[in-house]
Amino acid sequence: MSAETRERRPLLEIREIVLVALLASIGGVLSTYVGYIGNLINRLFGVPFGAGQLIAGLHVLWPILARLLIGKFGSGTLTGVTKGAIELLSGGTHGVVIVLISLVEGLLIDLGMGISRRPSLLLTMITAAIASASNVFIFQAIYFSGVSPAFILVMAGLSLVSGAFFGGYLGWDVRRFLIASRLVPQRADGSISRVSSWWRRLLTLTTVLALLAGGIYYYTSVYDPFSSPDSARVEGALSSPYTFCYSDWGERAVTIVAELRGSSTYVPPQEYTGVPLFLILEEGEPKEEAQTVRVIAEDGYEASFDLLSVLGDDRVILTIDNDQLRLIAAAYDGAYWVRKVSRIVVR
Secondary structure (H helix, E strand, C coil): CHHHHHHCCCCCCHHHHHHHHHHHHHHHHHHHHHHHHHHHHHHHHCCCCCHHHHHCHHHHHHHHHHHHHHCCCCHHHHHHHHHHHHHHHCCCCCCCHHHHHHHHHHHHHHHHHCCCCCCCHHHHHHHHHHHHHHHHHHHHHHCCCCCCHHHHHHHHHHHHHHHHHHHHHHHHHHHHHHHHCCCCCCCCCCCCCCCCCHHHHHHHHHHHHHHHHHHHHHHHHHCCCCCCCCEEEEEECECCCEEEEHHHHHHHCEEEEEEEECCCCEEEEEEEEEEEHHHHHHHHCECCCCCEEEEEECCCCEEEEEHHHHHCCCCEEEEEECCEEEEEECCCCHHHCCECEEEEEEC
């Protein structure tokens, strides 16, 4: 009877399932914030995407940590796919594709960590690096059209390094910290026998707290879960701030021909129909001291324009793309073509 009971023992115990749910929930919610940081890094480097891979490793931290803490095949995969689903439901900008990406990352973590019964820091870092870089190739297969192979390899390289440190090294040290603090028991395989030094514990704790604090700031001050996908708040140095709703402006839409020329992407000339931005701004009556206009996406990405230039340009328009507002800036670099616009701020 005892042998039969052992054979029917579930893959994960209740305590371990709860741990998976906890890690996946934290990771899923914070991943949207990590995507926001990635957008800020892209903006810093002046590219529409790619540079944000510098922090891609933070996405695989949670399935890595689950695998290290539980030590069973499937814990990484389950954490990954659950994390992806939560990220999708909490406002992730990649749509349902993020569930596939997270599933693949978790599966690669299970396969990599399963090579040895006694995981090491080196194995953890290599596994996390490969899992992190996998997102680049999935995005390439689904989204990246016209991107040079060299740029894809650069992004993959950034993601490899980020995965090794933000996923593997940080995950390894977070587990050390949890064991040293007696918050979790040490596994019977003795995979971590030496407690980390106090400065490493402090560095790990500071990093995790900074990530959590940033996430709280993002969800309380940047992210707006109640915004309508075809509306944007027009605010700032205006006499009459208001909410722009595309469906109310249909008769004022124009059609232009524009081509997207970015540092990493190119879309040939094609027609776009939308409402000129200068009409939207004039409706709000900019104040005399106003100088710039910021077009901000729901995930925090933004592009800044000179107000006078925009008021004299009828080829900067807001259109509907996949049921959401998108800024088309015909005379500007591709980095200024903002997707999922939620706010227009005049300063």
